[in-house]
Amino acid sequence: MTLLPNIERRSFLKAAGLGGVAALAGCAEDSTDAAASTTSAQTSDSSGAASVDVDRIAADPTDVPDPVDWSQPRTHDVTLETQELTAEIEPGVTFDYMTFEGRVPGPMVRVRRGDTVNLTLRNPESSKMPHNIDFHAVYGPGGGADATTIAPGEEATIEFKATYPGVHIYHCAVPNMDHHISAGMFGAILVEPKGGLPEVDRELYLGQHEIYTDKAAGKEGHHKFSLEAAKSEDPTYVTYNGEAYAFTESGYGRIQVEQDERIRVFMSNGGPNLSSSWHAIGNVWDKLYRDGDLVSDPARFVETTPVRPGTVTAAEIKTPVPGPIKLVDHSLTRVVRKGVLGVLDVQGEQRPDIYDPNPNGDSGGE
Numbered sequence: 001m002t003l004l005p006n007i008e009r010r011s012f013l014k015a016a017g018l019g020g021v022a023a024l025a026g027c028a029e030d031s032t033d034a035a036a037s038t039t040s041a042q043t044s045d046s047s048g049a050a051s052v053d054v055d056r057i058a059a060d061p062t063d064v065p066d067p068v069d070w071s072q073p074r075t076h077d078v079t080l081e082t083q084e085l086t087a088e089i090e091p092g093v094t095f096d097y098m099t100f101e102g103r104v105p106g107p108m109v110r111v112r113r114g115d116t117v118n119l120t121l122r123n124p125e126s127s128k129m130p131h132n133i134d135f136h137a138v139y140g141p142g143g144g145a146d147a148t149t150i151a152p153g154e155e156a157t158i159e160f161k162a163t164y165p166g167v168h169i170y171h172c173a174v175p176n177m178d179h180h181i182s183a184g185m186f187g188a189i190l191v192e193p194k195g196g197l198p199e200v201d202r203e204l205y206l207g208q209h210e211i212y213t214d215k216a217a218g219k220e221g222h223h224k225f226s227l228e229a230a231k232s233e234d235p236t237y238v239t240y241n242g243e244a245y246a247f248t249e250s251g252y253g254r255i256q257v258e259q260d261e262r263i264r265v266f267m268s269n270g271g272p273n274l275s276s277s278w279h280a281i282g283n284v285w286d287k288l289y290r291d292g293d294l295v296s297d298p299a300r301f302v303e304t305t306p307v308r309p310g311t312v313t314a315a316e317i318k319t320p321v322p323g324p325i326k327l328v329d330h331s332l333t334r335v336v337r338k339g340v341l342g343v344l345d346v347q348g349e350q351r352p353d354i355y356d357p358n359p360n361g362d363s364g365g366e
């Protein structure tokens with residue numbers, strides 16, 4: 001996969017005169033703000049945007065641990081550090097994220113049913129907030145949250161056995177958990193069944209969630225978390241991997257895949273509030289591991305599936321024809337106005353027996 005470095009992304013947007021999500025999405029209502037902000041100076045000082053700690057908060061969707069290739073129970077030592085980082089939701093729009101390991105979603109933990117996880121959560125001295133972690137793959141108080149609640153400068157260790165299979169979410173679960181999750185604190189733990197998962201050509205890992213801020217989408221400057229917006233469940237942004245339009249030509253670029261692949265996508269919905277109506281435009285969920293259930297027979301040929309907050313769903317697509325496959329939440333205002341769009345780019349030969357965009361052959365195409 002090729003991803004454009006963030007610096008190219010910013011340069012592209014400045015060169016194109018695009019200041020925000022409204023302009024990118026062709027949204028009329030906020031275009032005044034977008035236009036005004038692009039004509040003002042682009043420095044972060046004058047726009048009110050904060051200086052960023054990292055150029056990129058969005059995890060690479062191809063960063064998935066290798067499949068289980070062992071057949072006896074193992075113990076895994078896993079350390080996760082909570083990191084509070086200022087980064088951009090989109091160019092010119094900064095936000096104070098809270099993360100596991102400085103990325104959204106947090107790293108996938110991948111184990112086999114019956115394995116033991118020795119988990120250390122570390123909260124650095126520089127943090128402002130307490131954090132913890134609730135694994136939905138854990139039998140125990142708070143899924144581990146009760147024993148891992150730590151102040152800045154502390155760490156805590158728990159050990160748990162992955163007794164049941166499935167792909168499950170993990171998230172921060174402190175009292176203000178809606179804020180912490182909206183700031184990025186969620187991920188996935190994949191507990192493979194003892195027989196493993198069917199082999200596929202490629203696996204991808206995405207995380208959808210909502211960001212509730214005190215400004216309109218696309219308004220340049222520093223956006224603060226808005227409790228009012230959260231209580232209304234009216235997010236400013238809905239994103240894959242914490243950034244608006246991250247995996248499109250306006251962001252880090254499309255995710256490059258090949259023709260005739262079988263691709264398994266893991267999609268963790270952190271929420272904190274909204275159910276996703278998950279759909280692949282121009283494709284179908286060929287196999288759907290509904291709600292992350294990896295033991296029942298997968299559903300077949302499902303067009304749109306709910307992925308509720310607090311759930312990781314796995315689904316497989318095939319790529320018989322070239323062109324874009326757009327992964328969306330089919331609550332489409334979130335796609336057009338709020339950022340939740342990721343595009344797979346299938347490279348390959350036309351297959352007119354399956355799809356012919358020009359059956360009369362009368363266009364001036366290449």
Ligand SMILES: [Cu+2]
Nearest residue numbers: 131132172180
């Ligand atoms: Cu937290």
